[in-house]
Amino acid sequence: MKYFIVLWLSVVLLAAPSVFAKRPVHVSYINDGKSFLYSGLPHERGYLFNPDAERRLRLVTLNWPPYIDDSLCNKGWVFQLAVYLLTSQGYGVYVEFLPWARAVRDVELGKADIIFPEYYIEQEAPSDVVRGKTRRALLALSHNFPGGEISLFKHKDSDFQFNGQLQSILDKTIGIVRGYQNTPEFDALIDNGKLKTVEAVNDLQQIKLLTNKRVELIVADPEVVRSTIKQADVSIAEKRHMLNQMHVLTPHLAYNPLYFALSKQVPDWKNILHNLNQALDAKLASGEIQDFIARSKAQCE
Numbered sequence: 001m002k003y004f005i006v007l008w009l010s011v012v013l014l015a016a017p018s019v020f021a022k023r024p025v026h027v028s029y030i031n032d033g034k035s036f037l038y039s040g041l042p043h044e045r046g047y048l049f050n051p052d053a054e055r056r057l058r059l060v061t062l063n064w065p066p067y068i069d070d071s072l073c074n075k076g077w078v079f080q081l082a083v084y085l086l087t088s089q090g091y092g093v094y095v096e097f098l099p100w101a102r103a104v105r106d107v108e109l110g111k112a113d114i115i116f117p118e119y120y121i122e123q124e125a126p127s128d129v130v131r132g133k134t135r136r137a138l139l140a141l142s143h144n145f146p147g148g149e150i151s152l153f154k155h156k157d158s159d160f161q162f163n164g165q166l167q168s169i170l171d172k173t174i175g176i177v178r179g180y181q182n183t184p185e186f187d188a189l190i191d192n193g194k195l196k197t198v199e200a201v202n203d204l205q206q207i208k209l210l211t212n213k214r215v216e217l218i219v220a221d222p223e224v225v226r227s228t229i230k231q232a233d234v235s236i237a238e239k240r241h242m243l244n245q246m247h248v249l250t251p252h253l254a255y256n257p258l259y260f261a262l263s264k265q266v267p268d269w270k271n272i273l274h275n276l277n278q279a280l281d282a283k284l285a286s287g288e289i290q291d292f293i294a295r296s297k298a299q300c301e
Contacts, residue, residue, distance in 0.1 A: 025075055027083040046096030047075075053092030053098050057113040057272065060096050060103035064203070065119060065227035065248040066297075067148075067258075077296035078117050078258065081145065084292060085283070088274045095098025099201060105129045108138040113272065115139075117258040119181035128179065128189060140264055143277045144257035145289065148221045150182060151173045152249040155210055160217075162249040165196070170194060175206040175218035181249075182219050183254045202206050203228045209231060212246040221256075222248050 022042035027049065029036055040047035048056075059082060063069045068076035071140035079095065081246050086093045098106070107115040108129040121141060127133045152169070154160050162168060166185055178199040181187060189195045198215050203224055209215045260276060262269045283289045 021145040049093040056092035060112040073300040118261040124182040139261040142260040147258040149252045175209040175215040
């Protein structure tokens with residue numbers, strides 16, 4: 001019998017290591033003068049908060065450090081902010097990390113309620129999921145919250161000088177991440193076939209496209225580039241090599257605030273959007289969100 005139990009445990013551990021690797025995630029905040037602590041328990045392939053709530057929302061996201069990442073000590077401040085805002089409105093929250101293209105597909109088809117964090121989605125941006133539809137026909141954007149810069153990067157050996165005009169990059173091969181929004185002007189050039197792009201599945205892959213000289217430029221948030229390389233499963237020497245091969249170009253393309261995007265395929269999406277925006281507006285006006293972000297960042301320092 002002892003042999004059987006040991007053998008069974010070995011099989012389970014090999015077959016489903018993520019079940020045993022996940023630990024609860026804690027989100028604490030003060031709302032209307034009261035302290036709240038929610039523990040997100042591993043559930044299915046993600047984390048579930050406030051499980052007894054009448055309405056449970058499925059949120060899909062990605063690994064995008066330093067904003068959000070399944071390997072960060074608190075999953076990142078954007079993860080914490082999403083749970084904070086929605087549990088404060090009485091919702092149950094289930095968060096699942098997915099490849100970005102899969103997350104986009106799920107929310108645009110109504111299999112998920114919310115995808116986050118998103119950049120601004122222009123009205124004309126076509127859906128890659130539903131032919132003949134724009135993304136804004138399928139998704140509703142929340143009010144925005146703090147984000148970061150987005151920039152072009154070149155290889156250190158390149159002598160290209162960026163003058164701030166997108167016309168100057170029309171002859172370049174540019175790495176992008178599949179399904180990402182960048183800036184409205186940059187994305188319009190892609191949609192109209194005026195930019196030659198190579199798609200990557202995530203930020204690390206597009207960083208490697210640039211450092212291996214398979215593209216001439218990539219577009220990314222400088223903080224994400226640094227954090228992605230820092231957390232990459234490669235040697236310290238390889239991390240240094242990647243950082244040394246890349247050069248960020250100025251001026252930056254834009255400062256991009258962040259958004260939650262809600263599926264319009266969900267029957268009560270308007271009510272969810274109203275409640276989420278109400279929480280965002282009130283807590284931004286009071287400074288609570290800024291304080292919450294600072295505390296969430298400090299947890300991992």
